[in-house]
Amino acid sequence: MDEIGLVLERVAVSQTARMVVPPPDMVIGTLRRRTTVRMVASSALVVAMIVMFVLALAGVGLASEIVRPSEQVAALAVATR
Amino acid sequence: MTGAVDSHDGGFESFYSAHYRPLVRALVPIVLDPHAAEELTQEAFLRAYREWAKLSEYDDPRGWLYRVAMRLAISRWRRMRAAAAALSRYGPTRVVEEADELSMCVLAALRNLPLAQRQALVMHHMLGIPVAQIAADLGVPVGTVKARLSRGRSALAPVLADLRQVSVHG
Numbered sequence: 078m079d080e081i082g083l084v085l086e087r088v089a090v091s092q093t094a095r096m097v098v099p100p101p102d103m104v105i106g107t108l109r110r111r112t113t114v115r116m117v118a119s120s121a122l123v124v125a126m127i128v129m130f131v132l133a134l135a136g137v138g139l140a141s142e143i144v145r146p147s148e149q150v151a152a153l154a155v156a157t158r
Numbered sequence: 159m160t161g162a163v164d165s166h167d168g169g170f171e172s173f174y175s176a177h178y179r180p181l182v183r184a185l186v187p188i189v190l191d192p193h194a195a196e197e198l199t200q201e202a203f204l205r206a207y208r209e210w211a212k213l214s215e216y217d218d219p220r221g222w223l224y225r226v227a228m229r230l231a232i233s234r235w236r237r238m239r240a241a242a243a244a245l246s247r248y249g250p251t252r253v254v255e256e257a258d259e260l261s262m263c264v265l266a267a268l269r270n271l272p273l274a275q276r277q278a279l280v281m282h283h284m285l286g287i288p289v290a291q292i293a294a295d296l297g298v299p300v301g302t303v304k305a306r307l308s309r310g311r312s313a314l315a316p317v318l319a320d321l322r323q324v325s326v327h328g
Binding site: 078079080081082084085086087088089090091092093096098099101103104105107108111 | 170171174175178179182183184186187192195196200203204207208258260261264265268279280283284286311314318321
């Protein structure tokens with residue numbers, strides 16, 4: 078290592094003198110937590126999309142129930158008379 | 159949280175133990191913040207762990223780790239630059255703890271250099287990576303790396319001259 082390298086190294090060492098190396102489990106734990114969060118988020122998105130789809134279908138069904146064809150309405154009116 | 163690193167993580171633990179501290183040290187002169195250097199190191203190891211099945215077969219997984227860390231440092235710098243206006247209201251970035259006089263001088267000089275120049279200096283002078291390899295790792299032409307090194311050396315030259323004087327006279 079040349080002069081610049083040595084100086085940079087010395088600076089880095091002085092800055093990290095009190096650094097404690099965390100156990101590797103910590104890194105792995107973080108990765109697992111992230112994976113879980115990502116999985117939960119994507120599952121929630123899928124569930125939300127399914128719910129919205131079902132609601133949309135139900136809405137369309139209800140609308141077709143409420144708006145009856147005009148012939149049906151006319152026949153009902155005749156029958157009522 | 160897991161109890162211990164699983165047996166199928168073959169070699170990750172020793173890789174981690176061997177390179178954690180050196181990587182933090184390589185990142186400190188680049189990001190100028192030991193806490194940020196640690197965060198970047200942990201993120202790089204996280205990615206290494208995710209790819210460990212493939213990485214463990216590499217001749218030099220350390221090279222991969224350092225490349226990822228350098229890219230993460232650039233990404234962080236871009237994010238910081240975007241937030242620079244807000245940060246500038248609170249003064250300069252966190253001042254490092256318990257720095258000796260030499261470190262303070264060098265850090266002050268490094269703070270005036272762009273990240274790309276600090277990165278080139280660290281990769282070449284501290285880590286001993288050849289210029290061509292740095293260019294390939296960073297995706298820039300060799301001439302750009304040489305220019306960055308040259309400007310970086312010029313900027314550090316007065317500090318190094320002062321240090322030489324101090325060591326001669328004192």
